[in-house]
Amino acid sequence: MRNVLIIGDLGRAFHSFNVYFKNNPNYKVIAFLSDQANLILNQNYPIQLTGKAYPLGIPIYKEDELHSVIKRYDIEECVIAKSNYSQKQIITLATEIQAAGADFKILGANTTMLKHLKPVIAVCGSDATKTQVSCKVVEQLKLAGLKSVVVKHPVPEGDIKEKITQSFSKLSDLEYSPYSSIEKEEIKQQIANGTNVYTGIDYHDVLNKIDKDSADCDIIVWENANEDMPFFKPDLLITIINPDKLIDGSFNQPIDVNISLSDVVIIDKVCIAEPSTILKLRKKVLELNNKAVIIEAASPIEADDFELIWEKKVALVEFTNKSKTQFSTCIAADKYGASDVLMYENSKIYPVTKFETSELNKLQDYLNQANCDLVLMDTPFNMNKALRINKPIVKVRSQFQELGTPNIKSTIQKFLKKI
Secondary structure, three states: OEEEEEEEOHHHHHHHHHHHHOOOOOEEEEEEEOOOHHHHOOOOEOHHHHOOOOOOOEOEEOHHHHHHHHHHOOOOEEEEEOOOEOHHHHHHHHHHHHHOOOEEEOOOHHHHOEOOOOOEEEEEOOOOHHHHHHHHHHHHHHHOOOOEEEEEOOOOOOOHHHHOEEEEOOHHHHOOOOOOHHHHHHHHHHHHOOOOEEEEOOHHHHHHHHHHHOOOOOEEEEEOOOOOOOOEOOOEEEEEEOHHHOEOOEOOEOHHHHHHHOOEEEEOOHHHOOHHHHHHHHHHHHHHOOOOEEEEEOOOEEEOOHHHOOOOEEEEEEEOOOOOOOOHHHHHHHHOOOOEEOOEOOEOEEEEOOOOHHHHHHHHHHHHHOOOOEEEEEOOOOHHHOOOOOOOEEEEEEOOOEOOOOOHHHHHHHHHHHO
16 A cells, blocks of 8 residues: 655645545555645535544645655555646746655546546636536527536535535625635526536545536536536537637646647637737647637626726736736727836736635735726626725726637537537
């Protein structure tokens, strides 16, 4: 029996344990390591999920404890369960593992994707576009007279035991749920579309709940997060990318894996990228998968109450990540005639990377003291409810919009002829 350490994003790390290591007599998982350890309040992965082989559950440590955990527990094998990691970062982490004396591996698609008798359509992407695309998929299925449910990628925060299996069919189901504002906003879009939504930590249990509660469901729509691989084996895989995703000529892992497995790749936000960049994206996609159908989408930038922006000095707040180079609030400021943009440190953008109370308080203090007329904000949920500031907030968003054909409609029609 080998001592194992699982390193990575908690949703993928927990899923890897559930589908491969749980009840596996060849391995003993000693711990999880994750930069997200603070999100789950220093809990162990609970016995309700680990089974009797782990009566105390499994501890979760911060990732910077890698060397000490390997030595302390005589770790023999480390499993990398990362999403949105560059190839260079993967190699760097693997080198650190080897230097500490352990082996490493990455579990592949066949090992980690659960199979189901119902057809599965998977939508993979990391920003708000994925929910808009999955809503369009559900709409096309409805037009074909088919009933679907949406299953969302896990975002482990708070009490893990409360999130083992969750389902939502009406807005009131969200009222006392343990989910973040971002998750609730995405789930609301699906509920408004008349679709039952499932999520959780143990996706065996999620599938069992779908079979029990939605036996008349014809198709399962998987909606991804964090650029991860689907947890279910898809019969149709749609991957969404945009110009920000091509970094130094390559994609982060596992975007490149998803593209290689995809039936359809959507190149989004072509309206804000140079034509040469879009050509590079197309070329890279076809290098990875020359059989993929490519859909181009514009996703134009729009603003609520846009008339307020004209000749005003604005502060720009945006949910972002390190790879992002095109900012919707900057585009909106130019498009709707702002007279000036307030600088934050050396950038036009005040970056929001997480929605913890301390971060929101910091943002609130900054905006209340900011020398500007109003705030342009692009975040996954309505921040008016989370912030109390002395300036108007104008919501900026991108609206997914396919350009010509092929498109989602033709993709679903072609898929339905095959099943």
